[in-house]
Amino acid sequence: xxxxxxxxxxxxxxxxxxxxxxxxxxxxxxxxxxxxxxxxxxxxxxxxxxxxxxxxxxxxxxxxxxxxxxxxxxxxxxxxxxxxxxxxxxxxxxxxxxxxxxxxxxxxxxxxxxxxxxxxxxxxxxxxxxxxxxxxxxxxxxxxxxxxxxxxxxxxxxxxxxxxxxxxxxxxxxxxxxxxxxxxxxxxxxxxxxxxxxxxxxxxxxxxxxxxxxxxxxxxxxxxxxxxxxxxxxxxxxxxxxxxxxxxxxxxxxxxxxxxxxxxxxxxxxxxxxxxxxxxxxxxxxxxxxxxxxxxxxxxxxxxxxxxxxxxxxxxxxxxxxxxxxxxxxxxxxxxxxxxxxxxxxxxxxxxxxxxxxxxxxxxxxxxxxxxxxxxxxxxxxxxxxxxxxxxxxxxxxxxxxxxxxxxxxxxxxxxx
Ligand code: AMP
Numbered sequence: 204x205x206x207x208x209x210x211x212x213x214x215x216x217x218x219x220x221x222x223x224x225x226x227x228x229x230x231x232x233x234x235x236x237x238x239x240x241x242x243x244x245x246x247x248x249x250x251x252x253x254x255x256x257x258x259x260x261x262x263x264x265x266x267x268x269x270x271x272x273x274x275x276x277x278x279x280x281x282x283x284x285x286x287x288x289x290x291x292x293x294x295x296x297x298x299x300x301x302x303x304x305x306x307x308x309x310x311x312x313x314x315x316x317x318x319x320x321x322x323x324x325x326x327x328x329x330x331x332x333x334x335x336x337x338x339x340x341x342x343x344x345x346x347x348x349x350x351x352x353x354x355x356x357x358x359x360x361x362x363x364x365x366x367x368x369x370x371x372x373x374x375x376x377x378x379x380x381x382x383x384x385x386x387x388x389x390x391x392x393x394x395x396x397x398x399x400x401x402x403x404x405x406x407x408x409x410x411x412x413x414x415x416x417x418x419x420x421x422x423x424x425x426x427x428x429x430x431x432x433x434x435x436x437x438x439x440x441x442x443x444x445x446x447x448x449x450x451x452x453x454x455x456x457x458x459x460x461x462x463x464x465x466x467x468x469x470x471x472x473x474x475x476x477x478x479x480x481x482x483x484x485x486x487x488x489x490x491x492x493x494x495x496x497x498x499x500x501x502x503x504x505x506x507x508x509x510x511x512x513x514x515x516x517x518x519x520x521x522x523x524x525x526x527x528x529x530x531x532x533x534x535x536x537x538x539x540x541x542x543x544x545x546x547x548x549x550x551x552x553x554x555x556x557x558x559x560x561x562x563x564x565x566x567x568x569x570x571x572x573x574x575x576x577x578x579x580x581x582x583x584x585x586x587x588x589x590x591x592x593x594x595x596x597x598x599x600x601x602x603x604x605x606x607x608x609x610x611x612x613x614x615x616x617x618x619x620x
Pocket of ligand 1: 284312314319320321322323324325326480481482483484505506507508509510511
């Protein structure tokens with residue numbers, strides 16, 4: 204085993220998988236840019252306080268953050284998510300609202316690594332700051348849904364809930380705390396610890412023993428104010444209007460504490476239940492303020508790239524694209540011709556690779572076969588003397604032929620699928 208390897212929960216993404224990652228972001232960008240979202244690129248590092256404002260009761264902030272003091276004495280954290288960075292950027296730059304942005308990039312959480320759960324993982328997401336319209340909730344939810352469709356996923360399901368207005372939520376949390384306290388001994392030890400911090404999050408528990416107690420807990424819908432009920436009804440109606448299927452799940456409370464009103468999650472149809480959340484999001488109305496900005500409504504989602512790609516593999520969709528090369532140049536005259544030709548072909552907008560070290564024809568052809576190129580372009584001493592090239596299709600049974608070198612670019616362009 205080599206002395207140095209990636210640290211736990213971190214991975215190298217190699218070709219061709221890396222091309223799939225890039226394509227994933229490209230597909231996402233095309234879906235959300237078509238709806239008026241612009242990309243925000245923010246730093247991987249923020250002042251620790253930016254994330255602490257998210258809520259000290261979340262594991263993401265209290266237990267899982269990579270933080271350190273830099274050489275200037277600043278307490279810094281590697282971002283565990285991007286909503287807080289987007290809100291920090293909003294407060295710093297004060298853009299016009301509604302501010303509709305998207306992002307893509309790595310997040311860092313010190314979690315227990317397993318399939319679909321890493322310490323460095325990638326997300327794509329959107330956030331909209333400065334609008335409270337339930338139609339916007341529908342738009343945001345629909346964009347995530349469309350993105351999964353664009354990847355080819357068909358077994359994703361949408362779960363939806365509303366946490367109500369802050370007051371509704373507070374009354375609900377109080378009732379929930381009373382209820383769980385009266386059943387404390389029946390809850391798992393982990394859930395008892397969660398209860399001490401945040402009663403709402405006990406609903407998140409996936410432990411079998413907790414299920415019965417959770418099933419008997421008060422329901423959030425009983426606590427909605429008229430305004431909250433109307434907002435939620437409008438979101439449900441909007442989704443029905445545009446034909447997006449969903450189920451209401453009133454145990455869906457999400458890990459982060461600043462969520463209010465609409466909350467939602469996309470689930471994969473194939474992964475284990477602990478890792479089947481492909482992505483999720485919701486409204487968060489207090490975060491911009493807690494970072495020093497004006498009262499601002501926010502809504503967004505983050506979708507996990509890693510887990511979504513596992514779901515794609517399970518459903519057999521969005522496969523890694525095979526390498527695309529128009530030509531592979533095999534030069535048995537020393538290599539200088541391959542240099543000239545590949546340069547010419549690339550300048551003409553074709554993709555071309557070549558062999559190196561002036562190896563035998565047979566060795567070079569082996570590399571050509573492996574390269575995934577459509578056509579081998581062969582130059583030997585005869586071709587060189589006649590200003591010609593021999594073209595040999597590598598992916599079909601068409602025979603090889605020798606053509607004038609001046610016609611090569613046309614020939615290769617015509618051979619493209
Ligand atoms: P969250 O930011 O916690 O709401 O997570 C949003 C999505 O990011 C989840 O649904 C996952 O797909 C993904 N995700 C979160 N944590 C991890 C992780 N440790 N490893 C891989 N994906 C993750």
